[in-house]
Amino acid sequence: MSGNKSNDMRTPMAKVRGLGSSHEGTQHFWRQRLTALANIPLTLFFVGFLIALNGAGYAEVRAALANPFVALVMILFLISGLYHMRLGMQVIIEDYVISEGLKLATIALSTFFTIAVGVASIFALLKLAFGG
Amino acid sequence: MSKSPATRELARRERPLSPHLTIYRPPITMTMSIIHRITGGALYFGTLLVAVWLMAAATSQGAFDWVNWAFGTWLGRLILFGYTWALMHHMLGGVRHFIWDTGAGLEKHTASKIAWATLAGSVVLTLVIWVAGYMARGA
Ligand code: HEM
Numbered sequence: 001m002s003g004n005k006s007n008d009m010r011t012p013m014a015k016v017r018g019l020g021s022s023h024e025g026t027q028h029f030w031r032q033r034l035t036a037l038a039n040i041p042l043t044l045f046f047v048g049f050l051i052a053l054n055g056a057g058y059a060e061v062r063a064a065l066a067n068p069f070v071a072l073v074m075i076l077f078l079i080s081g082l083y084h085m086r087l088g089m090q091v092i093i094e095d096y097v098i099s100e101g102l103k104l105a106t107i108a109l110s111t112f113f114t115i116a117v118g119v120a121s122i123f124a125l126l127k128l129a130f131g132g
Numbered sequence: 133m134s135k136s137p138a139t140r141e142l143a144r145r146e147r148p149l150s151p152h153l154t155i156y157r158p159p160i161t162m163t164m165s166i167i168h169r170i171t172g173g174a175l176y177f178g179t180l181l182v183a184v185w186l187m188a189a190a191t192s193q194g195a196f197d198w199v200n201w202a203f204g205t206w207l208g209r210l211i212l213f214g215y216t217w218a219l220m221h222h223m224l225g226g227v228r229h230f231i232w233d234t235g236a237g238l239e240k241h242t243a244s245k246i247a248w249a250t251l252a253g254s255v256v257l258t259l260v261i262w263v264a265g266y267m268a269r270g271a
Pocket residue numbers: 032033036037039040043081082084085087088089091092168169170171172173175176179219222223224225226227229230
């Protein structure tokens with residue numbers, strides 16, 4: 001970018017890729033923002049849904065969750081929220097876990113946790129939507 | 133490690149430290165930044181509550197009643213109240229990040245004002261949600 005050619009240690013390939021020392025450029029940052037943006041309306045829906053459902057019994061809650069629109073938005077909320085929180089937790093882990101091996105292991109564990117919560121929740125929603 | 137005795141003597145002498153944690157009053161922006169991380173982490177583990185609630189609803193009347201009972205105890209309510217506040221605070225903190233991402237709101241005093249606004253806003257939203265929740269319940 002500057003005319004500082006003689007001091008630039010980057011290879012021509014690295015410059016063309018433009019991904020920097022993280023090797024992923026701004027992808028992590030960008031996905032954190034994208035999911036954060038989606039989270040705002042989805043969170044507001046979720047909160048409103050819970051307010052409306054406060055005090056409801058078993059049958060009422062099941063019927064509400066089985067509504068196709070509710071189920072769809074809930075699944076979107078889960079996917080966006082969980083993806084977002086996995087990205088966020090990765091940054092927290094990278095900040096505090098120093099040992100490279102432990103860092104990889106913790107991030108992997110966080111990914112498993114995220115997927116487990118997501119699969120369990122979405123399976124429950126599908127079960128409710130497609131027949132009790 | 134080949135320090136001369138004179139250098140070692142200097143190093144041993146009491147040196148003033150830069151503003152240190154024990155005497156440093158954190159500015160509101162720093163406190164809110166830390167809280168954004170803490171609420172993000174709390175929300176991370178709090179997703180378990182959402183998963184448990186959905187699974188109970190999909191499983192049986194007994195499981196559902198049990199979770200409803202647990203969430204309804206004073207401890208359960210306290211946790212859910214805290215979760216509501218964490219979610220609202222983190223959401224407003226995220227909006228703050230979006231404002232910064234455009235390059236706006238970074239001036240020191242503006243940043244402090246926005247930081248106070250997120251705190252106030254999160255408390256107000258949390259109370260509104262809980263009042264509305266109890267009104268929906270009709271109690
Ligand atoms: C409701 C709307 C939400 C918005 C607008 C939002 C926004 C953001 C933003 C912009 C960041 C990046 C902060 C930075 O770059 O320093 C972030 C981080 C994070 N978010 Fe969210 N978020 C939302 C919901 C959630 C939810 C529901 C969870 C968890 C279930 C979550 C978990 C996290 C975590 C763990 C981090 C990392 C915190 C850090 O690095 O300090 N967020 N959020």
